[in-house]
Amino acid sequence: MTAAHQTLTTADGRPLKAALVRAQRRARRRAFLLVAPLLVFVLLTFVIPIGQILYRSVHHDGFSANAPAVSEWFAATAPGTEPDEAAFAALAADFKAMQAARTAGVAATRVNYTLPESRSLFTKTARSADDLVPPYREAFLAIDAKWASPAVWQAMRSSSSAYTGDFYLASADFERAEDGSIHRVEETQRIYVQLYLKTFALSALITVICLLLAFPVAHLLATLPMAKANLLMILVLLPFWTSLLVRTTSWIVLLQSQGVINSALVAMGVIGDDGRLPMIYNQAGTIIVMTHILLPFMILPLYSVMRVIPPGYARAARSLGATSWTTFRRIYLPLTLPGMGAGAMLVFILAVGYYITPALVGGADGQLFSNMIQFHMSKSNWSMAAALSSLLLVGVLILYWLYDKLIGIDNLKLG
Amino acid sequence: MSSEPHNDSFVVFDHVQKSYDGETLVVKDLNLRIGKGEFLTMLGPSGSGKTTCLMMLAGFETATHGEITLDNQPINRVPPHKRGIGMVFQNYALFPHMTVGENLAFPLEVRGMGRDEREAKIARALDMVQMGKFANRRPAQLSGGQQQRIALARALVFDAKLVLMDEPLGALDKQLREHMQFEIKHLHESLGITVVYVTHDQGEALTMSDRVAVFNDGVIQQLAAPAELYEAPQNSFVAQFIGENNKLSGIIEEIADGRARVRLATGETIDATPVNVREKGQKTLVSIRPERVEVKPEALPPGTQTIEAEVLEFIYMGDIFRTRLRVAGSDEFVIKSRNAQGQRQLRPGEKIRIGWAPQDARALDPL
Numbered sequence: 001m002t003a004a005h006q007t008l009t010t011a012d013g014r015p016l017k018a019a020l021v022r023a024q025r026r027a028r029r030r031a032f033l034l035v036a037p038l039l040v041f042v043l044l045t046f047v048i049p050i051g052q053i054l055y056r057s058v059h060h061d062g063f064s065a066n067a068p069a070v071s072e073w074f075a076a077t078a079p080g081t082e083p084d085e086a087a088f089a090a091l092a093a094d095f096k097a098m099q100a101a102r103t104a105g106v107a108a109t110r111v112n113y114t115l116p117e118s119r120s121l122f123t124k125t126a127r128s129a130d131d132l133v134p135p136y137r138e139a140f141l142a143i144d145a146k147w148a149s150p151a152v153w154q155a156m157r158s159s160s161s162a163y164t165g166d167f168y169l170a171s172a173d174f175e176r177a178e179d180g181s182i183h184r185v186e187e188t189q190r191i192y193v194q195l196y197l198k199t200f201a202l203s204a205l206i207t208v209i210c211l212l213l214a215f216p217v218a219h220l221l222a223t224l225p226m227a228k229a230n231l232l233m234i235l236v237l238l239p240f241w242t243s244l245l246v247r248t249t250s251w252i253v254l255l256q257s258q259g260v261i262n263s264a265l266v267a268m269g270v271i272g273d274d275g276r277l278p279m280i281y282n283q284a285g286t287i288i289v290m291t292h293i294l295l296p297f298m299i300l301p302l303y304s305v306m307r308v309i310p311p312g313y314a315r316a317a318r319s320l321g322a323t324s325w326t327t328f329r330r331i332y333l334p335l336t337l338p339g340m341g342a343g344a345m346l347v348f349i350l351a352v353g354y355y356i357t358p359a360l361v362g363g364a365d366g367q368l369f370s371n372m373i374q375f376h377m378s379k380s381n382w383s384m385a386a387a388l389s390s391l392l393l394v395g396v397l398i399l400y401w402l403y404d405k406l407i408g409i410d411n412l413k414l415g
Numbered sequence: 416m417s418s419e420p421h422n423d424s425f426v427v428f429d430h431v432q433k434s435y436d437g438e439t440l441v442v443k444d445l446n447l448r449i450g451k452g453e454f455l456t457m458l459g460p461s462g463s464g465k466t467t468c469l470m471m472l473a474g475f476e477t478a479t480h481g482e483i484t485l486d487n488q489p490i491n492r493v494p495p496h497k498r499g500i501g502m503v504f505q506n507y508a509l510f511p512h513m514t515v516g517e518n519l520a521f522p523l524e525v526r527g528m529g530r531d532e533r534e535a536k537i538a539r540a541l542d543m544v545q546m547g548k549f550a551n552r553r554p555a556q557l558s559g560g561q562q563q564r565i566a567l568a569r570a571l572v573f574d575a576k577l578v579l580m581d582e583p584l585g586a587l588d589k590q591l592r593e594h595m596q597f598e599i600k601h602l603h604e605s606l607g608i609t610v611v612y613v614t615h616d617q618g619e620a621l622t623m624s625d626r627v628a629v630f631n632d633g634v635i636q637q638l639a640a641p642a643e644l645y646e647a648p649q650n651s652f653v654a655q656f657i658g659e660n661n662k663l664s665g666i667i668e669e670i671a672d673g674r675a676r677v678r679l680a681t682g683e684t685i686d687a688t689p690v691n692v693r694e695k696g697q698k699t700l701v702s703i704r705p706e707r708v709e710v711k712p713e714a715l716p717p718g719t720q721t722i723e724a725e726v727l728e729f730i731y732m733g734d735i736f737r738t739r740l741r742v743a744g745s746d747e748f749v750i751k752s753r754n755a756q757g758q759r760q761l762r763p764g765e766k767i768r769i770g771w772a773p774q775d776a777r778a779l780d781p782l
């Protein structure tokens with residue numbers, strides 16, 4: 001039959017395909033309108049801020065916008081070029097403009113990020129901007145001899161373009177030498193990489209502890225009769241109903257050296273009065289308290305997965321000759337994988353970005369990467385904070401990708 | 416009365432009782448011997464304790480009292496994985512994270528079987544259920560009937576001598592179900608395995624089983640071959656549960672020589688075969704199968720008793736006619752007659768006489 005090749009039409013003679021497309025387009029438009037508010041919300045509260053962060057981490061025009069003349073000179077010359085009279089003249093013009101507009105501080109802040117302690121040089125020079133008369137080089141040196149230092153000029157060169165990778169360099173413990181070459185900072189000053197790795201390691205440790213603690217609890221929740229399970233569930237959720245600060249404070253009460261646990265141990269004679277265990281204001285404190293706070297995020301996805309695993313599977317395995325351990329390992333555990341994956345993901349991502357708890361109970365060695373971000377934010381160094389945040393984001397995305405490769409993202413059941 | 420065609424006792428329930436809560440007995444004093452190679456079905460309404468019996472046999476529930484033996488070994492204290500009993504679950508319980516092949520390999524792996532031997536056995540088991548091409552599929556990619564076959568193959572792959580099936584066909588549509596009934600029966604015969612089968616579909620029980628144990632309320636009401644169960648129910652529950660049944664209630668007026676005279680509510684008397692009634696004056700329910708009722712009493716042997724009936728409803732069903740009658744005050748008396756040559760279609764309101772052979776009317780307990 002040739003009918004198969006004929007164009008199908010609707011009852012009123014329009015081609016069927018066109019009619020179908022039209023009908024579907026209408027449905028799609030309506031669906032889009034329905035999700036539009038959410039889309040706008042996500043755009044405003046999620047995509048834009050993250051874009052902002054990424055932008056800030058590579059963009060800072062505090063110097064380039066306020067010192068355009070010398071920035072132009074930097075652009076025209078190669079890195080490491082000795083500043084000539086033209087350079088000083090340009091700088092003098094900029095300083096006069098900055099003094100008039102009172103923006104020397106802003107420019108100084110940017111340079112200060114690259115070369116600490118150059119702020120005072122800038123403010124001092126700006127104050128004496130009126131004294132800047134030719135020959136400019138001598139005039140600058142008269143105000144401060146530091147103007148002859150190549151380091152200062154290199155710092156200004158780095159700051160002279162609005163777009164810069166310097167914040168990422170600094171985040172990776174690198175810096176630019178006076179000749180513009182990149183090298184690692186002195187060993188005693190390398191903090192970020194080590195803290196970054198430590199943050200991921202501690203988060204992984206907390207995730208593992210949470211998993212070990214949550215698994216039996218979730219299993220109990222899933223198998224207990226309704227009334228008891230509900231009670232247990234309330235206990236699990238209780239932490240969510242109390243303020244984070246209160247919970248953290250109560251941990252301090254428990255764990256501090258004059259705290260409940262130590263006093264009890266001393267009273268029982270387990271430890272001597274001078275051997276009180278340091279359990280808080282250090283890494284141990286961070287781990288203990290964060291594990292407690294993040295535990296529900298592991299229990300809930302695990303529970304939601306375990307609850308729907310029919311007991312028939314375990315029975316089937318047993319009837320097929322498997323011991324209870326084999327049944328657990330080969331049947332139950334793999335079936336809970338989506339829950340473990342989701343829980344681990346939640347806990348890990350939350351832990352990596354956690355800030356309050358380490359700040360309160362972490363002491364010196366219990367600080368995490370986020371505390372560093374907070375430090376820079378408190379100093380209004382948005383670009384540095386943004387760069388560090390972006391690194392955190394990249395780290396998490398890499399792990400996410402790894403997870404997808406190893407376990408598969410469809411093996412994730414969030415709730 | 417129950418026939419005992421198998422004299423060996425492969426599985427024995429000896430005075431087994433089971434209570435979950437310590438207050439009610441879910442299984443009350445169960446005594447059951449299952450022969451080797453037998454196909455025994457536990458049939459009964461929901462909640463009658465069929466699954467519980469199966470679970471005790473499989474080892475997932477412990478008997479509160481009594482002893483279960485398998486092949487002359489008491490198994491009350493043997494954990495389920497050491498019993499070597501194959502089991503097919505109602506919802507199949509195929510492991511969703513394993514392929515069909517891995518599902519079948521599982522019982523062999525836990526028995527420490529080598530790879531080559533395993534592969535051979537898996538292939539054989541899959542061929543047995545005509546699923547040879549599906550080894551690499553996941554259970555979720557199979558239809559209900561296919562999953563059923565895989566579950567069956569998995570229960571058989573490790574050469575279990577005893578296979579338990581708990582409503583294995585419950586989730587299938589009628590046609591597929593009948594087909595699978597045939598296949599399971601065929602496998603049972605060709606492999607010589609012992610099968611304990613649970614269902615609440617009486618048709619399934621009758622067509623597949625060597626013997627059927629009818630459960631109600633934790634007690635076996637009757638244990639017999641299908642034909643006997645249908646033809647000679649031992650009590651009203653069985654008569655009522657198996658097949659369609661007409662019941663007329665009355666009082667025993669006379670009982671002697673395997674004959675009972677029963678006076679019905681409307682005052683008429685009928686002859687019946689006494690089954691579990693003993694004495695005069697006892698209340699009784701007389702049970703008559705619809706297809707044993709004759710609408711042309713002339714066709715019955717002389718001396719057979721007939722009774723007046725009024726046609727209430729006549730349903731033409733093609734091969735048979737189904738007629739609802741009012742008989743002795745009961746509006747639920749149904750007869751089935753073959754759509755044979757010369758068989759007349761009855762009209763509602765018509766008064767007719769019906770009759771039956773006295774051995775087809777069974778005087779049973781009044782429920």
Ligand SMILES: Nc1ncnc2c1ncn2[C@@H]1O[C@H](COP(=O)(O)OP(=O)(O)OP(=O)(O)O)[C@@H](O)[C@H]1O
Pocket residue numbers: 435436441459460461462463464465466467468615
């Ligand atoms: N784990 C249990 N705890 C308490 N009572 C139970 C349990 N399992 C079953 N029962 C009770 O035991 C009785 C028998 O249950 P069982 O599952 O054996 O019935 P069944 O004959 O298999 O019914 P169905 O045809 O509906 O599957 C029921 O009243 C049921 O409520």
Ligand SMILES: [Mg+2]
Pocket residue numbers: 465466467581
């Ligand atoms: Mg059941």
